[in-house]
Amino acid sequence: MIRRGLTVGLVALSLGAVARAGDxxxxxxxxxxxxxGAVASxxxxxxxxxxxxxxxxDEARPYYLGYTVYDLDQATVNATLGAVTAExxxxxxxxxxxxxxxxxxxxNTNFEGGAKVETIPLEDDYAALRRELWLRTDEAYKSAxxxxxxxxxxxxxQAAATEDEAAVGDFSKEAAAHLEVPFPAGAADPxxxxxxxxxxxxxxxxxxxxxxxxxxxxxxxxxxxFCSSEGSFVDDNQRTVRIDVVAETQAPDGMKLxxxxxxxxxxxxGLPPLAEMEKSVRAMAKELSAMRTAPVVTTGxxxxxxxxxxxxxxxxxxxxxxxxxxxxxxxxxAGSDEGSEQGALATKLGQKVASSVFNxxxxxxxxxxxxxxxxxxxxxDDEGVAAQKVAVVEHGVLKALLMSRTPRKEITHSxxxxxAPKFGGPRARVGTLVVSGAHPLARPALLDELGKISRSGGVxxxxxRLLDDDSLPGSDADDLAALLAFGMGSHxxxxxxxxxxxxxxxxxxxxxxxxLLENLLPRSLKDITAVGADGVAYNFLEGGAGFSGVPTTIVxxxxxLSDVDVRRQSGRNRKPPLYPSxxxxx
Amino acid sequence: MPSxxxxxxxxxxxxLDGVDLNGFYRYDDEGVDARRAPLVDGGIxxxxxxSRSPTRGFAVSNGHxxxxxGRTIVSRQGNLVVEPSLSVAPEELRRMLRAEAKRQGKxxxxxxRDISGGFTNxxxxxxxxFKVLPILVYRVYVDGRPDELVRGVDLVGTPLxxxxxxxxxxxxxxxxxxxxxxxxxxxxxxxxxxxxxVQQIETERRDKGSDKPPVLPAPSINWAPPKGAP
Numbered sequence: 001m002i003r004r005g006l007t008v009g010l011v012a013l014s015l016g017a018v019a020r021a022g023d024x025x026x027x028x029x030x031x032x033x034x035x036x037g038a039v040a041s042x043x044x045x046x047x048x049x050x051x052x053x054x055x056x057x058d059e060a061r062p063y064y065l066g067y068t069v070y071d072l073d074q075a076t077v078n079a080t081l082g083a084v085t086a087e088x089x090x091x092x093x094x095x096x097x098x099x100x101x102x103x104x105x106x107x108n109t110n111f112e113g114g115a116k117v118e119t120i121p122l123e124d125d126y127a128a129l130r131r132e133l134w135l136r137t138d139e140a141y142k143s144a145x146x147x148x149x150x151x152x153x154x155x156x157x158q159a160a161a162t163e164d165e166a167a168v169g170d171f172s173k174e175a176a177a178h179l180e181v182p183f184p185a186g187a188a189d190p191x192x193x194x195x196x197x198x199x200x201x202x203x204x205x206x207x208x209x210x211x212x213x214x215x216x217x218x219x220x221x222x223x224x225x226f227c228s229s230e231g232s233f234v235d236d237n238q239r240t241v242r243i244d245v246v247a248e249t250q251a252p253d254g255m256k257l258x259x260x261x262x263x264x265x266x267x268x269x270g271l272p273p274l275a276e277m278e279k280s281v282r283a284m285a286k287e288l289s290a291m292r293t294a295p296v297v298t299t300g301x302x303x304x305x306x307x308x309x310x311x312x313x314x315x316x317x318x319x320x321x322x323x324x325x326x327x328x329x330x331x332x333x334a335g336s337d338e339g340s341e342q343g344a345l346a347t348k349l350g351q352k353v354a355s356s357v358f359n360x361x362x363x364x365x366x367x368x369x370x371x372x373x374x375x376x377x378x379x380x381d382d383e384g385v386a387a388q389k390v391a392v393v394e395h396g397v398l399k400a401l402l403m404s405r406t407p408r409k410e411i412t413h414s415x416x417x418x419x420a421p422k423f424g425g426p427r428a429r430v431g432t433l434v435v436s437g438a439h440p441l442a443r444p445a446l447l448d449e450l451g452k453i454s455r456s457g458g459v460x461x462x463x464x465r466l467l468d469d470d471s472l473p474g475s476d477a478d479d480l481a482a483l484l485a486f487g488m489g490s491h492x493x494x495x496x497x498x499x500x501x502x503x504x505x506x507x508x509x510x511x512x513x514x515x516l517l518e519n520l521l522p523r524s525l526k527d528i529t530a531v532g533a534d535g536v537a538y539n540f541l542e543g544g545a546g547f548s549g550v551p552t553t554i555v556x557x558x559x560x561l562s563d564v565d566v567r568r569q570s571g572r573n574r575k576p577p578l579y580p581s582x583x584x585x586x
Numbered sequence: 587m588p589s590x591x592x593x594x595x596x597x598x599x600x601x602l603d604g605v606d607l608n609g610f611y612r613y614d615d616e617g618v619d620a621r622r623a624p625l626v627d628g629g630i631x632x633x634x635x636x637s638r639s640p641t642r643g644f645a646v647s648n649g650h651x652x653x654x655x656g657r658t659i660v661s662r663q664g665n666l667v668v669e670p671s672l673s674v675a676p677e678e679l680r681r682m683l684r685a686e687a688k689r690q691g692k693x694x695x696x697x698x699r700d701i702s703g704g705f706t707n708x709x710x711x712x713x714x715x716f717k718v719l720p721i722l723v724y725r726v727y728v729d730g731r732p733d734e735l736v737r738g739v740d741l742v743g744t745p746l747x748x749x750x751x752x753x754x755x756x757x758x759x760x761x762x763x764x765x766x767x768x769x770x771x772x773x774x775x776x777x778x779x780x781x782x783x784v785q786q787i788e789t790e791r792r793d794k795g796s797d798k799p800p801v802l803p804a805p806s807i808n809w810a811p812p813k814g815a816p
Contacts, residue, residue, distance in 0.1 A: 046805060056801050130805040138800040
């Protein structure tokens, strides 16, 4: 009885509100009620109340409270051979609550426990939002008190390193941020992706040697509202479009082969012309078909020119993932605190980490050029700090790290690189990382360099144009198992699998297959002997697909690594299909 | 079960007393036509829900092979109906509850009016026990004072012993429409039964948790949109 009464009340309330919104606008009632003022007011009002009144007994009040609300809008269309295989539209809203007790020199963060992220009402309803903010803040406050007590107890029992940590603190002081960017009209509509998904996937129907293929197209719009007790207010948005065209086949000896082409833009209208994309897909499919009968490489010493997308891909692996300065969180266990969150290069500040021809800058403030969209540009980071250009590597020496507001001994302030996947917490990550060479060489000169290495003897030379990407849709389980098996028994990092490789013999490029690159480590940056001239931008979503990931860009010119261990893929393969593809024309 | 209780499962019923039934289907997920399966007749177990996996003594499916998309088929409930051959008016059932509580020397009996769900462990080797999670429970006092709403009571027990203690059924039927989860996933089902008076059933105090209520009161929700806003 009680429940029935309540339901009727709520229905009446929402009907009333919809009618009112419709009356004022003079248009039909929108599908979801929208009122920016309600969201901003709910955030500011509950934040104000929590900072002035929230207190449990004699416990500490919060000293900092930050709310981040993300409005998520995403369309996905998948297609194979010209037919749509799946279509999905999603709208949602989530809240990240960052509540801190203690003080900036020692608070509840930088310890165990992750970010507090919850789903909250999608409609701009002040009362519904206030209620969620109230409950989520209450939970975050109680949990913060508990964590702080545990962290104090852990710190009291640990002898080493505490002096340094106390001196460095947990939360750097930074200026408040103000940014309000008008939210552009228009939603993420799957219709905008249909034509591209259908047409690009149908190109692959002309290649009977390709056994499977798929196109995954995603358009994500994320509106961010950030509001903190330090007086910051940010209302901005980010749009990303990515289309991956993936194709797989098998060589007659059973070796699995795969290739892909990604297209990225900020809106569907910003994608390259369809004819141009079709041309790229056709070229990829032709190359993959030819790969079936290409010779298999032999194990040995190699010199590799990474060009095209392979250059930014290898930079991500060797540098991008390694330059975060956010220290590893303190743990309750005694022993090593060298957590995986800290980049491998974080302890090498001021040291030589790459060859002297190598420079790298992370600049989230780079201007957008319509023909070359950059995912990783932003003005304010996910902790409300203004983005800064950071010269990371100069002439091979590590000059700086990417920093969030979690300080480290050597760098005590943020440089605006705190970035968060939507369902996680912020930590320092790449924005737009741009690599350049001290003495850039044109392609013929790079090939000459490779030729010289080859002539000195004992080294095989390769040109790698594309590496595997673990974020690709529909990874083959067999394939993954095989890759894991390749890694077994060796002590180094997992091998890197190039997808498109040419062997360079006396100036002649031959398509080859079955190559694995071993022992590629951050220290391999020291083996870069030459850097090319024109940078290629790779846009990707780090830490999650679609709206959930962190939009990131790495730009790199071709890179020549003079010493790379090359291994021939081994292991057992399944036999190719018993019958030829039904698409084969006889 | 007492001899006045019969139970059957009939997926071919689309409605019962004007209520749409969730477990209605014409063919099961093995393509076998759905049919009424007599389960308990006059208190005696007579049959099972059957799929095309035969079991000793039951070689033929009765159209209850069901599954959630993508799962493996198992014999499952459709529309389960409890049908007593003898029933009393609801007021009479209440009177009988008070009388039985008094006879057992208790201050009150319990009336369960709504539950959120429950589960039964019937795996071989495991305890053959069930737990029901009630939402709305009243004490019905022997001395005739008004019913009292109570909270935090769960029902526990073993199915065969609990079923054997059914004393009476009333003439008021209620249908539960929902989804039942088991080895073959969630399938839409219904269960229809009159109110049942059970002589004895074990109750358990529910863990109430130790979370404090929110520190601040609920926020005021009186808010006017800024001028000029839609």
